[in-house]
Amino acid sequence: MLDLARNFRMGNISPLDITEKILEAIKHDPLNAYITVDETGAKNAAKKAGEGIRRESNNPLLGMPVAIKDNICTKQMATTCASNILSSFVPTYDAHVVEKLKKMGAVIVGKTNMDEFAMGSTTNTSNIGTSKNPWDLTKTPGGSSGGSAAAVAAGLCAAALGSDTGGSIRQPASFCGITGLKPTYGSVSRFGLVAFASSLDQIGPMARSARDVAVLYDAIKGYDPKDSTSVDRGYLPTTLDGLDMQGVRLGVPKAFFGKGLSTDVEGAVKDGIAVFKELGAKIIAIDLPNIRYGVAVYYIVATAEASSNLARYDGVRYGLRGGDASDLIDMYMDTRAKGFGLEVKRRIMLGTYALSSGYYDQYYKKASKVRTLVIEDFVKAFDVCDIIIGPTTPVPAFGLYEMADDPLSLYLLDIYTIPANLTGVPALSVPCGFSKEGLPIGMQLMAPAFKEDILLGAGIAFQDHTGFHEMRPQWNMM
């Protein structure tokens, strides 16, 4: 993205040129990365941006073709959440982040594929079918922001926005060999993000390099009075020089290297940690005793909130309405039976159960308490280290429908990414190697809340000394 911005300024290529190239490539896209493409809008925005570009311009977003995950609202452009229930929904408003990007002159290419309502980690649950991994078309790009990750990796946009509730930015970033940031909860406005689990959802940037991620993060972060959970504090621009790793304490949780971790991932992540050690970082073993409950806590809190957040899709005011309903209850049932896919229904059921009278204390309340314990684990850990480091996922990208019938195993793959959502801390996934099959592997870094500068600084330092993020997949538009 920064390279492209430089080329814009040098006059080597215009925003319209690159946008047209991308639009053409999307037409032959075997990845199913996009749900909606806005050809006219993108060309117009690119033309307009091109006229504004000057040699000395210091706005790296101007004319930059970006893709938006389809659960982030875009004015006059369909926002479907990859669900039948919203397949006809066109918002009358932009999400706060989209408004910011448009103001900076970014070119919105279109809306990317995802798991329905961001519930999933493969994009299999999308109503338009799964996206594919550009490194191997028989593998999943991950999810739920799989369309964004695939599009970035394949060059079908310069960068993209995703959303991350339990790893939905970081896991697909790691599967597709790109860099993705789940920012601190409250640092990026959720206004206009169609809610899955409000206390966990966070919009974040996905791009090829940590520098690009930093630039996009700077563009979207900041206080927004329209989101009550947005934190009102000073937000400084991220330095793009890279963090001096001398003496930086990296905490390695034992629990992140246990059962279920593939040897390829373990090897690549340990090599990645070794790079930091060479740069002068101190490696410290840390203990996060309660994160073993993370997945269980997550699937109670997230489904409980989802069961309530998705109640508004009732066929009354917008979106799909069930057909031959003879009364109100019929209409509700028909609408929701036709409107939601299997995974969404499963989670609504789980969440409804967890909140129901007689079970609330046992499930939701208990989960909230354990969540507090996980937060305390992190507070203690950050007393002794500056960054927590480990794998992003236990395994690299797997076959397209490999785990479609085994939701529990699929849920358990979120084990490393979930804690950052439960605790609200920022987490970054950077490419750190490849499996024997040639699939990318990601390494996750977590820092205390609002310490994105340290996280991105470390990511930049790592990428200045490695080349994994510069590798291009088999299917690549360029």
Add this chain to the structure above:
Amino acid sequence: MEYDVIIGLEVHAQLLTETKIFCSCPTTFGDEPNTNTCPVCIGMPGILPVLNKKIVDFGIKLGIATHCKIAKTNIFARKNYFYPDLPKGYQITQYESPLCEHGFLDIDTNGGGKRIGITRIHMEEDAGKLIHDLKGHRSFIDFNRAGVPLLEIVSEPDMRSTDEADAYLRELRQLLVYLEICDGNMEQGSFRCDANISVRPKGSAFFGVRTELKNMNSFRNVHRALSYEIKRHIDVLESGREVTQQTMLWDEAANATRSMRTKEESHDYRYFPEPDLVPVMVDNAWIGKIRKTLPEMPRERRKRFEDVYGLPGYDADILTQSRDVADYFENCVSLLDSPKEISNWIMTEVLRVLKEGAADIKALKVTPKMLTSMIRLIDDGAISGKMAKDVFNEMAKTGKSPGEIVKDSGLKQISDEEHLKSLAKAILEDHKKEVESYKKGKTQLIGFFVGQLMKATKGKANPELTNKIIKEILEE
């Protein structure tokens, strides 16, 4: 058998804020359907609520006035259920930690005063309104009301009769109006009441099975519905059956209550903390700031009007019904120390004019200064009480001062004794027969003579003075 009646009330008061609780749509009543709506209050995807802090101000106000403990940490909760008038599929309300708890409200009953416990007061949003097309089997939804702020005020089951329930409701309503929190309009639904009722054999320590009673949209209906339901409970028990725990609807047309849903059919609301809103922290400074803005409570003011101004309870009660009327009264008293006389004028003429014009007392043309100078004219004998009524009406119509009106219309009373004496003599001269009858003992004829003199002066003669002078002449 004799029975104890146990009543607890839940009141929903719509707040007089200009905008809704989580968005900036206006709260005006009676506008074209769905004109006061936005993506927030109709529950569009991706939209988030932002709390209007005014609602907390109002809640604290009522909490202080009802002697409640104000919660320092306020958490909103979602109450989940499906209904077409509920845009998000959940109502944002408070559940585990209401804004106010453990207060009370004193009421007057036939047997003297009584203290009714306030269990809790919490903040929440209203739902929209369904309008059914009876012919076409269609229903319409008006979301103008969706997101209008409410305070829910839950009482302890402390009321023991419909009269006590009525007194509590009236006291609470007056308090809300006094605090300028709610307009108290039951018919328009800005002051709504549900009741929990049970009966038990007199003296029993246990509560009977209760029913909840809804849809009572006037004081009269509350009274009728409660009476009906109490009788129904007693009849059920007398016949040896048991009361079923259920929610009842008051059917005004049928003059009866009917079952809406039983306990088994009741919703599981699946309450949980609202993740889209952060807790509202209320510190002592906030409470102190609100406390300073509180007016004197109607009950205290009523008592003070009796003690300090020596007004009868009836007068004090009427004058303190509205804060503005009570202020008007006190403004008058500060200008003229005749509380009872002022009270009489306000209770009759002032309130009549207000009622006729449905106007606000603040907009009344008769200012306290004008009213009191008019009363002074009566006291000085410049005008009679009867003339004063005309003067008052003229003031209310034109806004002219009483002095001006008296001068312009020649209303001024004749109080010149010599002048009245000569007039009286002339009249008695003209009515010799009647004078004779009078002297024979038909003394009630004095009224006739005074009347004749009044007629001669077109009512301007000072009646007391005239009376006195005629008597003196006749007795000479």
